[in-house]
Amino acid sequence: MPDFTITEKPRWSLDMCSQHSAVPRLYGQSEGTTRTVLGPAVAVAVLIGTQGAFAAESAQIQNKSGEASQEEIVLPVITVAGRMDTAITEGTDSYTTGETAAATRLSLSLEETPQAVTVITRQRMDDQQLNSVQSVLDNTTGVASYQSDSERTSFYSRGFLINNIQYDGIPTVVGDIVNGSGIGSVDTAFYDRVEVVRGGSGLLTGTGNPSAAINLVRKRPTRDFSAAASLGAGSWNTYRSMGDISTPLTEDGRIRTRLVGTYQDGHSYLDGYKPERKSFYGIIEADLTSDTMVSLGYDYQDITPQGSTWGGLPLWFSDGTQAEYSRSKNYAQDWSYWDNTLKTAFAEIEHRFDNGWKLRAVANQYRTDFDAELLGLVGQPDRATGLGFFPSGAYPVALASEGHSRQNTFDVMASGPFELLGRQHDLVVGATSSRRTASQDDIAPFYAGLVPVNVYELSPAFPRPDFDAMARIPTRTRIKQSGVYSAARFSLAEPLKLIVGGRFSNYEIDDVTGSSSLHYKKSSEFTPYAGLIYDIDKTYSAYVSYTGIFNPQTDYRDSRGNVLTPAKGKSTEIGLKGAYMDGRLNASVALFETRLDNAAQMAAGSYTPSGAQAYQGVDGTKSRGIELDLQGEVARGWNIYAGVAHFTAQDGDGVRLNSQLPRTTAQLFTTYQLPGDWRKLTLGGGVKWQSRFYKAPNTGTSSLGGEQSSYALVSLMGRYAITKQTGVAVNVNNAFDKKYALQKGDFDTVGYGAPRNVMVTLNYKY
Template sequence: MTAESAGASPVTEGTGSYTTEATRTATRLTLAPRETPQSVSVITRQVMDDFAVESITDVVNMTTGVSSKAFDSSRNGFSARGFDITNLMVDGVPTTWSAGWAAGETQMDTLLYDRVEVVRGATGLVTGAGNPSAAINMVRKRADSVQPRGFVSGQVGSWDRYQGTVDLSGALHDSGKIRGRVVGSYLEESSYIDLAENEKQVLLGTLGIDLTDSTLLNLGASYQENSPTASMWGGLPTWFSDGTRTDWSSSKTTAPEWAEWASTQTTYYANLEHTFDSGVRLYGAYSRATNEADLRLLYLSGAPDKTTGLGMSASPTWYDVSREQDTLDLSATIPFYFAGQDHEVVIGSMYSQQELVTERRAALTSSPVGNYFEWNGAYPEPEWGPSAVYTTQDTDELGAYAVARLRLADPLQLIIGSRISDWETSGMKWDGSTYKFEHEHEITPYAGLIYDINDQYSTYVSYSEIFNPQDYQDRNGDYLDPLEGQNYEAGIKAEYFGGRLNASLAVFRIEQDNLAQPDIGQVVPGGIAQAYYAAQGTTSDGYEIEVSGALTENWNLLVGWAQFSAEDADGEKVNTRYPRRSANLFTTYRMGRLTLGGGVNWEDGNYTIATNPLGQRDKLEQSSYALVNVMARYALSDELSLQLNVDNLLDKKYYSQIGFYQQHAFGEPRNGKLELRYSF
């Protein structure tokens, strides 16, 4: 019996659980965790509430086998199993994005979502193009409550943090067939980084409409505005001019007071689903997402003199970024009975069109940096030239897919499917030259075999392929060939206490060609962009362990361990800036009205090789470290609660990234949040 036929729901809000009954992200079939032949982690609404998880970057940092690195104060990159994550999804629909022209994608507020599902490995069946790393699927909250339900809260915290939040839902008609929900938040705060401040506004409005007893229409719109000031562009200088290492405070900045990396994200969406008496389910979804960013920035490069602080150069630039993406998703889920067994097939098609336009204003004036030791952000804003189109990019992807769950025998299931994709991109580079390249009829197969050992344990093997067009350029300015890879995985899964606790162990091997690697000391002709070369025969081998759910009625747990090794055909390590081993542990225990909890994130050491001011190769390294978080919540009444969260309790100083343009950045020191919440 499948999760769907058993009535299992992927929704986590209101369950109080650290796990879910079912997921869809891996295959588009509704499957229980134990039925899914791939590694899947779910960060539920309860986990996000307990540990005050605010952004998608925060979610990544607490997910088994997934790592986050900050490029600067407004951008992050994600990785898993040794490869960059390029697939962000919303309600199962892939969203194309690039960290180079980030417009708030990794800062999306978790207030909008019921849960975040992370599928590790190749996900070509559901995403088309991508890396065999992971896909991150953010599943929106819905208007599904007939009774009035919601909460209002106020929060204060470190660095002058003040936030107000509201989440209200209920029936808009006496019949309960029309339901509405409004979610909103306003935040203002300073930062551990000197001069930096931020304002954030989040809003979601959605309707759930029962057109008939078998037809559901969901309509919605969301908006998020991030308005930071004194935004950094890049990191801090790693060396002094004599080649010795710098040792900055974690509050040190390179930003002037006028710099900003402001962004807005606006999405309109609609989905319609109808279920026939036969069990056949038709689904259609459309979304239009617009991401815009206003980037007035100052890049500081060079290495300061160890005594005078002189030697830094300033490059002010103003960019405007606009990214619009329209997506249409159509599918049919068809259950059928054959040879004494229940089976299921999903067929569908997805079309995505994205337009990216960037504009640039050059600085007509410039000023010296002076003594960087005395930097206070008072660097004058330059006079700006007129705005002109800088780059454009149009990307179209059309995919058709089919996947089937076939029960070969009572204990044995086969999940088999494939996707065919057409992918095309064209545009204009910064130098005015145009480009166009495409890939037609790319096939990404998927196969998984699951054997139920008994009612608690199952074992599986799976195989998938993936391709990924690349926009990396080599030292000659040529684009690298698309990534091509295969993903092999095997594991064992278990469920305890009627599915309230899930556990998994997976081993994997990834084989990939044309992996982009930094060409140390080389840049793309005509600019300062890092040049790359294609590594052949790259492999990643490893394993992952995860346990999530409830040990008792009062004790929740999320614990994971991941380890991998990634090498090229010559046995040389690749992507060494990613930690090879990582562990996470988050748990809460409820004692009457009091809930206490804690968490630990641990990452192994990582490094990269860079060139210092003396022209020497230097190893930049982050040693292994652990971050400890704690929480406490007390229910003052059935409706009113007070919650305290403290992150980085031990005040560990660590790098949030090393080696990005031969610079580095620091992570957040100890900080806390106190929230008063009224729920009904």
């Protein structure tokens, strides 16, 4: 939060006609400078600070017709000191942010950050009803999702799996990233924004794929009382409620708290599937002094679906033709479930020094618990009867798994300006450590019966196997990481900035699966980072960046059950960025190339002792592409988000990498608040398009393959302000009811996306 001070004699304009604020806006303008808008809180401070300098007759300025107008008042010198956090998006009505530290821990504008960055703001999440992390990432440039079934969604960027997850900039592991459980179902009601930094992020995380880093930034308490609530109802008897209260606990607001809770329940377009999600978030902040703040918080997410699917329905008939199903078809039984519980406790202290430096220390504990009993169908049924005779036909396959994990993380960081050779520069230094223990017990997939299932009728129903009497394969994992990092932003010349940094990481893993064990340790692994930014003019900047890659692949196991050794490589990026309308609209274009050795790839037809897909390390993996991004306000009341991403990726043998991902994706969503008498109405809409994807025969989990052609999904929204505090919104997804596959060919099955659906939400804000 940069400090600001007004010391020169300004000419102030008092605007009593602000449509977006209950208090007047105060504009500061000195001779030869442009007009600067000060926020309402600062305006009030200035007004109070004049101690009556405003005459009573100027308190309410009206023209002869009685309507509000603007009038200039010359005041004496006024000094105003305060802090503005321009990164916060809540309450700004904006689709962009003023700054981010997600790439380097240095607080920079998007234009000053030498990497491709997308920020999904609170306003956009509310406009599109992006109530889960999956829905956010599904609407983010350069991110592709692969949804295996109702609970498992994996996210990719630039051809690589995203395994870098952060809360408020602190890395963590959420659920089972490889198998896609955990992060996608997390509710977004707790967050001010979601920041996605594409490319390598080893400077902050120490480890990870050169895909993207997802930073979930929590809401914070406000010094004044505020409250918000919403009730929503939609297709398939879906209901959602949310409550959000922030209040000072002392009269001066020095101690304050915020509580957020959500509940979502209902049915689904899938027969028998009933998702349910409960979540709670609480935080308390206290100003120990004017420069020192402490905060304590806890969040809890309980995800308890019934009728969870495992994979899709058989894609191929025994005669070699493809099957086609209604989107509602689901063989999961009423006893099928996949429960996930995510709990986080955190403590933070921050102190600001008079010289502009800041010291921040954070301690987090993440706990996860999951329990699953699942049933799926595999095989090739007879086209005429839907049945078949062994080995033909579709047969039920079951599995069960349960486990828990705990991760303790501590991070301390100092940042601030310094002078060298007559110029001011910025520096951040920090140290971090984490320890994660995980325990998992699996019943490997097994054929639950030898009676084929009729795929047309999806009968007969299958009773729950006696999982309690079956032997389980235990897995015990302990991972310790630590590191020191630093980054400096040097002002080489007025238009030229250099960011250099690096991280020394220590990594150790002990893993035991069944009768096999692994111990791996790596000390003082150095990950470099460099970025050069050139300000072409006040609007445009060009940049080039380089990031080293060190990715321990602890989520991937070979056919013996051993964890793969780390992948190493480098990522380079060049780009052009533009900031328009005083930073309210940001645009960027980026070209990138990534090279990676020992990258985990599926081993066709090979499985671990627990029955999971086996992987192998492959050298010479390469990915390159282009990304374009536009986010912000085109004109007053007109927000827009647009992006296009394309990449090509192949392994060392020239074979297409992760062919189950679309190579090209495009996003557009925009809203417009109508002017004049229609200003209570806001209309919006968007489209998502992606190119084809496929599973090649005899690769990974596919024997016959499958392909989904390119498709586009259209969404619409409308919002009406009933009063200043109350409004109603309508969201329509997949407006043209497009039928499309979420996955096609995984274990030779197919799963479909949701048909057209509607959500109506009543909102209240105080």
